[in-house]
Amino acid sequence: MALNVTQSEQMLKSAVRKATEIGVPVHIAILDAGAHLKAFLRMDGAVLGSLDVALKKARTAVLFEMNSEAVRDYLKPGAAAEGLELTNGVLVTFAGGIPIRSATGELLGAIGVSGGAVPQDFEIATAGLCAYRTPSATIE
Amino acid sequence: MALNVTQSEQMLKSAVRKATEIGVPVHIAILDAGAHLKAFLRMDGAVLGSLDVALKKARTAVLFEMNSEAVRDYLKPGAAAEGLELTNGVLVTFAGGIPIRSATGELLGAIGVSGGAVPQDFEIATAGLCAYRTPSATIE
Amino acid sequence: MALNVTQSEQMLKSAVRKATEIGVPVHIAILDAGAHLKAFLRMDGAVLGSLDVALKKARTAVLFEMNSEAVRDYLKPGAAAEGLELTNGVLVTFAGGIPIRSATGELLGAIGVSGGAVPQDFEIATAGLCAYRTPSATIE
Amino acid sequence: MALNVTQSEQMLKSAVRKATEIGVPVHIAILDAGAHLKAFLRMDGAVLGSLDVALKKARTAVLFEMNSEAVRDYLKPGAAAEGLELTNGVLVTFAGGIPIRSATGELLGAIGVSGGAVPQDFEIATAGLCAYRTPSATIE
Numbered sequence: 001m002a003l004n005v006t007q008s009e010q011m012l013k014s015a016v017r018k019a020t021e022i023g024v025p026v027h028i029a030i031l032d033a034g035a036h037l038k039a040f041l042r043m044d045g046a047v048l049g050s051l052d053v054a055l056k057k058a059r060t061a062v063l064f065e066m067n068s069e070a071v072r073d074y075l076k077p078g079a080a081a082e083g084l085e086l087t088n089g090v091l092v093t094f095a096g097g098i099p100i101r102s103a104t105g106e107l108l109g110a111i112g113v114s115g116g117a118v119p120q121d122f123e124i125a126t127a128g129l130c131a132y133r134t135p136s137a138t139i140e
Numbered sequence: 141m142a143l144n145v146t147q148s149e150q151m152l153k154s155a156v157r158k159a160t161e162i163g164v165p166v167h168i169a170i171l172d173a174g175a176h177l178k179a180f181l182r183m184d185g186a187v188l189g190s191l192d193v194a195l196k197k198a199r200t201a202v203l204f205e206m207n208s209e210a211v212r213d214y215l216k217p218g219a220a221a222e223g224l225e226l227t228n229g230v231l232v233t234f235a236g237g238i239p240i241r242s243a244t245g246e247l248l249g250a251i252g253v254s255g256g257a258v259p260q261d262f263e264i265a266t267a268g269l270c271a272y273r274t275p276s277a278t279i280e
Numbered sequence: 281m282a283l284n285v286t287q288s289e290q291m292l293k294s295a296v297r298k299a300t301e302i303g304v305p306v307h308i309a310i311l312d313a314g315a316h317l318k319a320f321l322r323m324d325g326a327v328l329g330s331l332d333v334a335l336k337k338a339r340t341a342v343l344f345e346m347n348s349e350a351v352r353d354y355l356k357p358g359a360a361a362e363g364l365e366l367t368n369g370v371l372v373t374f375a376g377g378i379p380i381r382s383a384t385g386e387l388l389g390a391i392g393v394s395g396g397a398v399p400q401d402f403e404i405a406t407a408g409l410c411a412y413r414t415p416s417a418t419i420e
Numbered sequence: 421m422a423l424n425v426t427q428s429e430q431m432l433k434s435a436v437r438k439a440t441e442i443g444v445p446v447h448i449a450i451l452d453a454g455a456h457l458k459a460f461l462r463m464d465g466a467v468l469g470s471l472d473v474a475l476k477k478a479r480t481a482v483l484f485e486m487n488s489e490a491v492r493d494y495l496k497p498g499a500a501a502e503g504l505e506l507t508n509g510v511l512v513t514f515a516g517g518i519p520i521r522s523a524t525g526e527l528l529g530a531i532g533v534s535g536g537a538v539p540q541d542f543e544i545a546t547a548g549l550c551a552y553r554t555p556s557a558t559i560e
Contacts, residue, residue: 002184004184005156005181005182005183005184008181009181016145034188036182036188036191037180037182037191038181038182039180039181039182040177040179040180040181041145041148041149041178041179041180042145042176042177042178042179043145044142044144044145047343047344047345048174048176048314048315048342048343048345049340049343049344049345049367049368049371051176051177052367052368053364053367053368056367072362072363085363085366086366090366090367091363091366092363092364092366092367093362093363094360094361094362094363094364117360118360118361119360172314173314174312174313174314174315174316174468175314175468176314200469202468203467203468203469204467204469205467205468205469220514220537220538220539221514221538222492222513222514223492223505223511223512223513223514224473224512224514226505226506226510226511226512227469227472227473227476227510227512228469228472228473231469282464284464285436285461285462285463285464288461289461296425314468316462316468316471317460317462317471318461318462319460319461319462320457320459320460320461321425321428321429321458321459321460322425322456322457322458322459323425324422324424324425328454328456331456331457
């Protein structure tokens with residue numbers, strides 16, 4: 001089972017709607033289960049430096065099959081895998097990257113959002129994800 | 141003047157419509173004038189290896205301000221700039237990358253398409269570009 | 281609107297004058313809004329390791345549209361975006377990188393200075409920037 | 421003996437003057453004997469893709485202590501060092517990169533020019549170099 005274009009576009013739209021509502025322009029990246037780009041959008045006015053951050057949040061989430069911020073528990077000072085953030089071309093371990101799973105729990109990919117404050121990025125990524133998880137929701 | 145989301149989405153949609161009509165799934169990348177990603181979509185079924193090709197076609201077009209295939213004239217065996225394709229993180233110099241310019245000729249970025257036969261990629265990129273250049277066209 | 285050669289040379293000259301006055305040789309990098317190099321000068325005697333630092337200070341400032349040291353607030357231990365410094369090919373988040381903006385506030389690029397003590401680098405970068413912001417100043 | 425700022429600025433000015441006379445905007449890079457950047461200028465309107473080419477021409481010239489185009493003899497099909505262009509982060513082996521030597525023949529660095537046709541780049545690089553080699557020439 002693979003993430004398709006319809007689902008990806010629904011997630012992008014839903015994330016953009018939330019970002020617009022909050023009033024913060026962001027970058028939104030959607031990766032597949034192989035950590036390869038499926039869809040991407042940079043909203044007008046988003047800070048350029050957040051492009052790489054959005055991609056790496058999604059990458060971190062799909063590579064470790066957990067929210068990007070959950071990966072931090074493994075690498076914080078004194079934790080077992082201190083330095084893990086230097087692997088895989090560098091991880092980003094603050095909120096805004098979330099795995100995308102099918103109804104049966106299969107990993108399909110991840111969404112990564114960056115450009116606002118970290119809690120805003122998380123809220124926008126969650127909004128994006130909900131579009132996929134609630135296919136019955138009316139998404140224009 | 142910068143490429144905005146509306147224009148980028150119109151180009152993606154128009155390219156997807158043409159690709160669907162032809163029956164070939166492709167990757168479509170839209171970069172800004174600084175060669176940074178603005179929007180991207182991988183159609184369902186597109187070959188994974190074409191992802192990097194689409195990105196590099198767009199990158200080649202924006203970096204040299206000409207169609208990706210036009211760059212080949214400068215670097216083919218015996219030409220003046222033989223080996224140019226190794227610069228800038230590797231160029232892709234067959235068709236499918238086209239600069240995006242404003243009505244007044246200002247460089248705004250580039251579109252890059254890969255996944256089909258080269259003439260198909262070019263046709264799809266051109267269709268994408270036309271969406272931007274004919275803003276009066278009815279694009280839902 | 282893009283940073284031009286005249287403005288870039290004025291900034292370099294003004295920065296060099298200040299550095300000479302202070303008596304500390306530095307590297308001065310000027311990037312455009314897409315984070316690409318526009319002008320660069322290494323003063324005689326500047327420490328080689330500061331070359332990369334000057335480039336990365338300017339890059340950090342233009343990517344996040346703020347002074348390089350202001351980015352540190354987001355990533356210091358315990359802050360929301362801890363680890364952000366690993367993105368974008370590594371950030372430098374101490375003083376010496378400053379965004380360059382037009383009179384109307386448009387981001388045009390950034391100047392980055394390194395080679396002296398951090399407060400000196402900041403003073404030199406500021407002096408460089410002032411050359412651009414006060415075009416009526418007599419700069420030979 | 422090291423290339424100093426005065427010499428570097430004279431070379432940049434002389435190269436810019438020639439490029440302006442020819443009417444082609446270029447990137448001009450000056451590297452020291454360790455292949456590290458000493459001075460750089462992108463003329464207004466120079467194609468972005470030529471930035472990396474100018475840097476790599478200068479790098480090729482200083483690394484092999486010969487004109488960039490002379491390196492091609494060693495790596496062309498059938499030559500002894502076929503594939504050499506893939507080393508050192510990729511070489512550029514067409515004209516426009518020239519070593520800078522002292523009056524006694526000591527290698528001081530290299531100048532690299534890109535943005536025009538290859539013979540133009542070479543002419544501009546040569547003009548830049550002459551500023552250094554003829555210190556008695558009147559350079560404003």
